[in-house]
Amino acid sequence: MTRTHCPYCSLQCGMSLASGRGGRTLEVLAWPEFPVNEGALCRKGWTATGLRGHRERLTTPLLRDRATGELRTVSWDDALDHVAARLTTIQEQHGNDAVAVFGGGGLTNEKAYLLGKLARVALGTSRIDYNGRWCMSSAASAGNQAFGVDRGLPFPLADVEQTDVLVLVGSNLAETMPPAARHLDRLRERGGKVVVIDPRRTPTADRADLFLQPVPGTDLPLALGILHLLGAAGAVDEDYVATRTTGFDDVRRSVASWWPERVERVSGVEATELRTLADLLSSAEKVTVLTARGAEQHSEGTATVLAWINVALALGMCGKPSAGYGCLTGQGNGQGGREHGQKSDQLPGYRMIDDPAARDHVARVWGVEPASLPGKGLSAYELLDALGTEGGPRAMLVHASNIVVSAPNAVHVADRLAALDLLVVADVVMSETAAMADVVLPVTQWAEETGTMTNLEGRVILRQQAVAPPEGVRSDLDVIAGLAARLGSTAAFPTDPEEAFAELALASAGGRADYAGITYDRIREEHGVFWPCPDAEHPGTPRLFADSFATADGRARFVAVESVGAAEQPDDDYPVHLTTGRVLAQYQSGAQTRRIADLPDDGPFVELHPLLASRIGARDGEPVVVTTRRGELKAPCRVVTTIRPDTVFVPFHWVGANRLTHDALDPSSRMPAFKVCAAAVRS
Numbered sequence: 001m002t003r004t005h006c007p008y009c010s011l012q013c014g015m016s017l018a019s020g021r022g023g024r025t026l027e028v029l030a031w032p033e034f035p036v037n038e039g040a041l042c043r044k045g046w047t048a049t050g051l052r053g054h055r056e057r058l059t060t061p062l063l064r065d066r067a068t069g070e071l072r073t074v075s076w077d078d079a080l081d082h083v084a085a086r087l088t089t090i091q092e093q094h095g096n097d098a099v100a101v102f103g104g105g106g107l108t109n110e111k112a113y114l115l116g117k118l119a120r121v122a123l124g125t126s127r128i129d130y131n132g133r134w135c136m137s138s139a140a141s142a143g144n145q146a147f148g149v150d151r152g153l154p155f156p157l158a159d160v161e162q163t164d165v166l167v168l169v170g171s172n173l174a175e176t177m178p179p180a181a182r183h184l185d186r187l188r189e190r191g192g193k194v195v196v197i198d199p200r201r202t203p204t205a206d207r208a209d210l211f212l213q214p215v216p217g218t219d220l221p222l223a224l225g226i227l228h229l230l231g232a233a234g235a236v237d238e239d240y241v242a243t244r245t246t247g248f249d250d251v252r253r254s255v256a257s258w259w260p261e262r263v264e265r266v267s268g269v270e271a272t273e274l275r276t277l278a279d280l281l282s283s284a285e286k287v288t289v290l291t292a293r294g295a296e297q298h299s300e301g302t303a304t305v306l307a308w309i310n311v312a313l314a315l316g317m318c319g320k321p322s323a324g325y326g327c328l329t330g331q332g333n334g335q336g337g338r339e340h341g342q343k344s345d346q347l348p349g350y351r352m353i354d355d356p357a358a359r360d361h362v363a364r365v366w367g368v369e370p371a372s373l374p375g376k377g378l379s380a381y382e383l384l385d386a387l388g389t390e391g392g393p394r395a396m397l398v399h400a401s402n403i404v405v406s407a408p409n410a411v412h413v414a415d416r417l418a419a420l421d422l423l424v425v426a427d428v429v430m431s432e433t434a435a436m437a438d439v440v441l442p443v444t445q446w447a448e449e450t451g452t453m454t455n456l457e458g459r460v461i462l463r464q465q466a467v468a469p470p471e472g473v474r475s476d477l478d479v480i481a482g483l484a485a486r487l488g489s490t491a492a493f494p495t496d497p498e499e500a501f502a503e504l505a506l507a508s509a510g511g512r513a514d515y516a517g518i519t520y521d522r523i524r525e526e527h528g529v530f531w532p533c534p535d536a537e538h539p540g541t542p543r544l545f546a547d548s549f550a551t552a553d554g555r556a557r558f559v560a561v562e563s564v565g566a567a568e569q570p571d572d573d574y575p576v577h578l579t580t581g582r583v584l585a586q587y588q589s590g591a592q593t594r595r596i597a598d599l600p601d602d603g604p605f606v607e608l609h610p611l612l613a614s615r616i617g618a619r620d621g622e623p624v625v626v627t628t629r630r631g632e633l634k635a636p637c638r639v640v641t642t643i644r645p646d647t648v649f650v651p652f653h654w655v656g657a658n659r660l661t662h663d664a665l666d667p668s669s670r671m672p673a674f675k676v677c678a679a680a681v682r683s
């Protein structure tokens with residue numbers, strides 16, 4: 001029996017894997033002692049072994065034959081030799097930044113760390129970023145500005161059971177991470193209230209005491225209006241604001257004109273509902289605000305999160321027990337994936353790449369000169385947008401990311417990928433992105449390897465190998481080390497995950513995400529260890545901000561923000577809002593879950609309200625066509641009363657949704673506007 005964790009979302013539920021018949025069978029069992037999920041799993045977790053032995057599992061490297069255009073089987077040596085030789089030639093001709101690296105929020109900490117080191121040391125390129133940029137980066141940017149540090153939840157998730165009012169902004173956790181919904185049920189059993197803000201009445205909203213259904217992309221004016229009302233009601237915790245924060249006067253002024261009727265006109269949420277929420281918050285002793293992708297994936301996503309943080313700070317909640325602000329990260333290692341150097345502007349330990357002291361520290365651990373480390377690169381979408389252009393990257397290595405399905409404005413992104421001289425994809429199956437590659441490298445998956453992940457609470461957990469990988473498959477760590485050696489790097493690229501973790505811990509020491517005191521043994525014994533954990537004697541830090549924030553003066557920052565609205569508004573040609581999201585049985589781009597036989601693969605579909613359906617003459621189950629300025633999708637419609645009449649919804653687990661989405665970027669986080677754009681729909 002092997003204790004490990006689910007391969008999918010950021011909850012990283014604990015599970016046991018029982019291997020039988022000499023490793024030929026693998027069964028998922030509950031692990032009730034693991035505190036995050038207490039033995040509960042969603043159907044994705046229970047069926048996670050379904051990809052093992054799948055007929056589409058990649059087990060041999062593939063190289064595209066120039067003459068026929070077909071992928072043909074090659075040996076690992078031939079594949080890695082070819083990739084290294086082509087990368088070297090391209091860099092000699094076009095410079096180091098002509099090679100890009102694209103990582104993923106599903107990679108273990110060890111892989112994310114060594115992928116960043118491969119880019120900066122062995123390739124000397126600044127062009128590295130990852131799909132986590134499209135996950136929680138707006139919340140990360142806001143958290144850094146307000147608190148001086150970004151940890152999704154600065155407290156264990158179970159703390160929300162003890163809060164008095166829980167406000168979920170743009171989160172459908174009952175479907176995206178079902179075991180977490182029990183915290184909502186327990187909170188309500190002890191008399192607490194749940195508030196859900198979402199353009200769709202989701203299964204999470206069905207659990208709410210108060211449900212607000214705004215126009216997509218208006219969570220920011222809602223927060224401004226709430227703070228306006230709290231100020232008018234005298235509900236601001238003036239002592240807390242005076243002693244633990246700075247900047248409130250500017251924020252107070254910035255919300256002065258956001259009276260409820262103005263918010264109603266912009267958001268569609270009635271002024272009376274807004275007042276009900278403000279009253280609820282004013283009278284509660286403990287308030288917790290959690291945002292997720294619905295609030296964050298916007299061209300003003302960072303400002304939206306900052307506005308909700310301002311609400312939590314004004315109420316005096318951040319740092320208080322069972323209260324405060326947090327972000328529910330999405331991908332399995334959405335948190336750790338951004339802490340160890342995959343992000344274009346960061347080095348391991350959550351250090352900023354343009355900080356001379358950070359460069360010195362990391363360069364010392366890596367045994368290189370600080371000046372040899374490249375500077376800040378391009379964010380994920382900007383990187384993809386530059387592929388194959390004059391002066392842009394001409395080759396790209398992709399690990400654990402199905403860009404063709406998950407990038408915004410996906411038709412354009414596929415064109416950019418096709419313009420590359422060399423695309424190398426490491427994956428477990430032939431994803432839509434791997435199918436475009438010149439070289440495909442078959443790598444291990446979850447149960448076949450060991451490595452750490454950091455869940456949405458900042459808890460570092462250990463996935464342990466339960467079975468041997470199929471013959472012919474190698475770990476991403478082997479791929480990285482093999483390429484680094486062929487590129488002539490003399491730096492260490494450990495292939496043993498525990499050794500890689502020890503180096504990562506050294507590199508993180510003294511940084512904002514400090515793992516120096518964490519070891520595999522401690523994680524096994526303690527059910528995970530929360531960072532920061534600077535030394536072996538340190539107990540880890542489940543709760544942040546009790547006494548001070550991670551800013552220079554220890555105070556949180558109020559940041560005044562304004563709302564300019566979504567980057568694309570409905571007009572005569574595109575008269576409705578399009579929003580996207582997840583369904584219970586699928587995960588991210590669906591590359592894994594769409595192949596699992598026991599999970600329904602029933603998308604894509606278009607959800608719309610009966611009023612809209614009647615206007616365009618659509619009937620439930622029949623196809624409709626959604627168009628935006630970027631693309632078109634034809635899919636069956638589902639006519640439901642749970643969505644706003646001015647909005648259509650498409651899940652993003654299949655090819656299609658992101659052919660429609662907008663690539664406008666948030667100015668701070670560089671998050672694309674996945675969650676709202678203007679669309680037309682016809683039957």
Ligand code: SF4
Binds near residue numbers: 009010042179180
């Ligand atoms: Fe838990 Fe998420 Fe896995 Fe479901 S997908 S079992 S909620 S970790």
